[in-house]
Amino acid sequence: MTKLAFLGLGVMGFPMAGHLAAAGHEVTVYNRTRAKADAWVAKHGGTAADTPAAAAKGADIVLACVGNDDDLRAVCTGADGAFATMGKGAIFVDHTTVSAKVTRELYAAAKDKGLGFVDAPISGGQAGAENAQLSIMCGGDQADYDAISAVIDVYAKLARRIGDSGAGQMTKMCNQIAIAGLVQGLSEAMHFADKAGLDGHAVIEVISQGAAGSWQMNNRYKTMLDDHFTHGFAVDWMRKDLGICLDTADENGASLPVTALVDQFYKDVQKMGGGRWDTSALFKRLQAL
Structure with a gap:
């Protein structure tokens, strides 16, 4: 049994943290909306905390699955952030899809405090989280990855360390780039079949x-x-992710013409009121033309 903290109980984090509790780990959870944390405790046991710092105190590993760069900084840094109370040698594992820039920034901040930091974005969707079938791509120090691998294997179909800090996030960008083109291609094929x-x-x-x-x-x-x-x-989440991909491509010189085009198609879906629709709503966009 490992003492864990899990920060962020959305559609992914809620079941992921549940798998950890079911595996016998001692889990303390935090969510910005306390009602979700209380609901998780009612279902899985464990403890709910009022701040990331309170959740992380005494934890061997702190895991997070939040929204964006700013959300991740908020749960890591400051007086109420997890870094404030994590003990030396503890490891922070970030499952959020964020920029490699913020990942490396927080990796450095963690190292300054004697902490480990592994970027570990996930793929597999809500069903993957619920069924413990996630693909997890990791970046960070080998020793830190080795220390957390048994924990994340609880909800992973496959987990791999790709390279140093930021490599996990870069790999997740590859994942989202591939998905964008696949969904548009599928949508066009089905639209063509209909016509x-x-x-x-x-x-x-x-x-x-x-x-x-x-x-x-x-x-x-x-x-x-x-x-x-x-x-x-959700389309809103996909646009956030594709924005990260396109910004990073500007930095590293990659050419992403299809990704840029599909990002604009998702913007059209948002204008249709579909910001919370599934990414497959690219098909609905074509049907509406």
Whole structure:
């Protein structure tokens, strides 16, 4: 049993922290909205804390899954931040998708305090979190990764250290870049099938078994055809992530023309009122044209 703190109990963090409790770890949770923390304790046991600092006190490993760069800084730094009470040798694990810049900034701040810091963004969506089938891409010191690997394996299908601090976030950017193109391609294929008078279900049944098959195709085509988008990974979140990708590409010289275009298509979806729709709503955008 390891003493853990988990900061952020959204659609991903809530079940992830639950898996840790079920595995026998001692878990203290924090959420900006206290009611969610109380609901988690009612379901899983453990303890709820009023601040990240209170949750992190005495923890061997502190894990976080929050919203963006500013949210991550807020739970790490300052008098109420986790770094204020974490003991020397404790390790902070960040599952949030954020910029590599803030990751390296917080890695350095953690090292100054004698703490470890591993960036460990996740992929697999809400279903992956609920079913402990997440893909976790990590950056940071090898020794810190080795120390936390057994804990994150509780909810991971696959976890790997990719490289030094920031490498996990850079890998997550690759993930989001690939998804953006895949979802747009799937949406266009299904839109074309509709315009051609084909049965979309039959089309996907056939092409999913060939070279066109993908996770997005297998898990999203039915809801797309049913015009159901109030689930999954929100367009607002995807635009935040793609913004990070495009900003980083400006810095490292990468060319991302398809990503930039799909980002604008997601902007169109937001204008349709679909900021909280699933990323597969690119299909709905095409249907509305």
